[in-house]
Amino acid sequence: MVRAFIQRTDNQSVVPLVKKIVKASFAVVLSTVCFHVLAILYGAPVIESSAETFHFALLLSVTTVLPCICVLGQDSYRWSRVFLHNSPSLGAETVVLFTTYGSLVGAWLGAFPIPLDWDRPWQVWPISCVIGNLIGYMAALAVSSVYIYHKYNVSKKFKLT
Template sequence: MPLIDPVTMSGINPVSGDISKSKSFPTEFLSSDMARIVTHIQPAILLSAYYFRFNALVADPVHTLLHSLLPVALLQVVYAVVCLPAAGSNMAKKLKPGEKRKGLEGGEYNHKIFTTIFALILTATTVPAVTALQILFGAPFTTHIEHTLLSSAHISLLALFPLFYIHGVDSVRWLEVASLYAPIDEVFGAALGCALGAWLGAVPIPLDWDREWQKWPVTVVTGAFGGYVVGKFVGGFAGLRGKRIELE
């Protein structure tokens, strides 16, 4: 017999919408040898490439950020396809005790391709929002528009593309991400680290050091890349994996 609210006389849904009661789990990474290799070398490649391009970034931020977009996107796509379960796929489902995961079938490959393209499209649509957020946090509003757009594109690729790849448009999971209540894992940790790193990266800009690298948005992008790598390793740490950030 359904429960009735004595005031409104309407049915009471026994399932609460409170995300604190969510049964979501941290992302189960693919278990292939290639996945284990890629998940470790991806941040090394990312930081190495950034280090060797840093002087070019300081000299010409727009040109460097623009020509770095495709390599960063390709690296993120390889990382996602090789290491992460695509949203809605069999690989994304949590296995029962004793159950073995089946290998990839033709449909899974097609699903990965579709999910990758869809995640890239969703990532592109977030660039204006990230740009607006940067402006709200103090980025130049009437000048350096290209700088802000391109830095936002890099932040979106780093922080949001992997999340779109594993969560798709699952409103429950995105509510957890937005409220910082998602279970900690490598992907969520990397996204948090990227956002926090970009925010901290803005600190040196107004300081009176008269250094060329202080110009917009060099330190913000540097913080985003560094924070992404640190957050990725911290989120994948066994002692933190699956835990949630308690804000109360």
């Protein structure tokens, strides 16, 4: 992904590249703050364990927003095409769509074991959500690769016939 990002800017000068990197990191920081607020809105404690919440938000934005920026850039049309119309092009865009949804859903599902009385050390906010997020991300990677392979085969078949 990063290579793709760099390749696209290869034949340009360094200044726009730096600009883009600054913008992308700004977006990641902003989305981290958004995720932090969102986590509190969903019921995370406000003051205590705020460092943990922040780390969770950072992880969430690294698994969702960062790949999207790397792949989709600043093009709002591409963003809306991928996320609102759900019609990504076969390739990196599909992977990004899958991993974004996968990590969000994984983090969401990760919240459910917290109240259970199993007395496990990982049943603490936000450990289970972090685990869920990572599992979701990885599962989405796997599913998207299978999906792309499948779709690719189908399209090849159509081309042949």
